[in-house]
């Protein structure tokens with residue numbers, strides 16, 4: 001099997017608060033998975049279960065075949081599945097960008113030449129070459145979040161889990177960070193698990209997983225999941241703005257497909273209608 | 279606003295800036311110890327010339343040095359003058375009930391010179407080293423103590439994180455103060471007790487947020503494979519270079535010369 005991450009009947013509760021209930025899930029190497037769900041549906045909990053920050057109350061989580069409850073594998077698991085959090089301020093450790101990116105390889109005990117190479121590569125991958133010697137607190141939110149991603153990249157993980165990485169960013173920072181995430185997935189083949197509340201970000205994924213009441217409520221390609229607006233709303237979510245617009249255009253009699261989830265697709269569809277009209 | 283994490287650091291590329299921070303730290307200590315071994319004014323003047331030439335090497339304007347000396351001038355003057363009056367010996371002149379002696383004047387001049395050199399020496403260290411450099415220097419110097427159980431790595435990590443978060447928390451304090459003021463908190467008036475009390479609504483949110491940050495940071499560090507300092511390597515590992523060795527020899531030589539010159543002259 002080619003599954004990088006596998007949940008087998010995983011339940012989790014904080015005390016008596018049952019958050020996840022017998023979840024089965026597998027993520028293939030190279031996949032881009034978006035995880036959605038209302039506030040408190042257990043998305044962050046799911047993320048923390050992947051790299052052994054939390055251990056399942058029942059069931060097993062495997063990363064590249066390694067059981068997360070096996071203490072001896074913990075370091076290897078965290079190296080395989082890196083994690084980026086919402087608030088960039090609270091995940092940057094050092095006072096200089098390059099030293100922060102070097103933090104993980106330093107912890108892994110690599111030698112300085114190897115660390116140097118990884119740091120340079122990671123910083124280049126997120127496009128921050130100009131800021132390598134800067135103090136993190138002088139960077140913008142989007143730049144800080146890219147430093148955080150570089151810090152994880154320097155571990156050379158096969159999978160990166162991002163828990164609402166763009167929630168605190170402005171539109172420009174958000175699109176830059178999303179650009180980096182997409183590139184890492186498409187060009188470097190890194191498996192991405194993106195937790196988000198932005199439907200247009202989820203539309204970029206290969207697959208969408210929706211959590212609700214501790215269970216997997218939906219699990220499928222974005223086009224399939226987003227084409228059912230009523231279902232999305234009943235899960236406490238919405239469809240991407242462009243899908244919403246498309247549905248309204250359809251209501252108003254335009255001959256469009258219901259599964260339009262990206263702006264480019266709508267533009268193309270509208271242009272072809274215009275062509276046909278001539 | 280001046281960058282607090284840089285302390286008094288003045289960016290530069292002088293010989294002294296390029297020294298290993300450990301060397302800078304140790305040579306500063308040597309210099310300070312030497313100041314207490316000197317017994318005559320000529321020696322003291324040599325020590326002053328030594329430190330001033332170091333300032334010239336770094337090209338730090340003398341203005342900076344005066345600025346850091348300014349606050350202590352009254353204290354130095356006061357103690358010097360006191361000493362002048364109360365040390366017995368050969369009288370030079372006297373007025374009212376006091377007599378000023380030759381030994382008294384000598385001692386006062388020695389004392390002032392010593393304090394000036396002391397301050398100039400330690401300021402030079404902070405002008406040429408960032409707090410982070412000093413942290414890694416101290417970490418390495420204290421490393422032998424790790425064997426007897428001193429958590430050197432952890433202390434250095436704590437220091438680094440403190441330096442990293444000071445600006446963040448300062449910014450946060452500003453925000454909280456603005457938020458509380460906009461709710462009608464009165465922070466600037468009233469007597470001492472009232473003002474201290476007015477700090478509570480600022481300190482409590484600040485602490486809560488600091489703890490939350492600490493929690494998240496610990497999590498993020500764990501995710502990046504941190505598990506204490508054991509087995510950690512460094513990107514920019516400090517290395518003693520040839521120039522460091524030369525600097526040590528030259529500086530120690532000069533110090534020895536100054537100390538020995540006292541023996542010869544006296």
Ligand SMILES: Nc1ncnc2c1ncn2[C@@H]1O[C@H](COP(=O)(O)OP(=O)(O)OP(=O)(O)O)[C@@H](O)[C@H]1O
Nearest residue numbers: 014015017019037038039040041042043044045046
């Ligand atoms: N450390 C904790 N201790 C106790 N309960 C917790 C803890 N962390 C989260 N919970 C609870 O577990 C549930 C799921 O939380 P989780 O953070 O996984 O949700 P989420 O989907 O990430 O939400 P959000 O969209 O707000 O980030 C919530 O009801 C929350 O109150």
Ligand SMILES: [Mg+2]
Nearest residue numbers: 043044045163
């Ligand atoms: Mg969450």
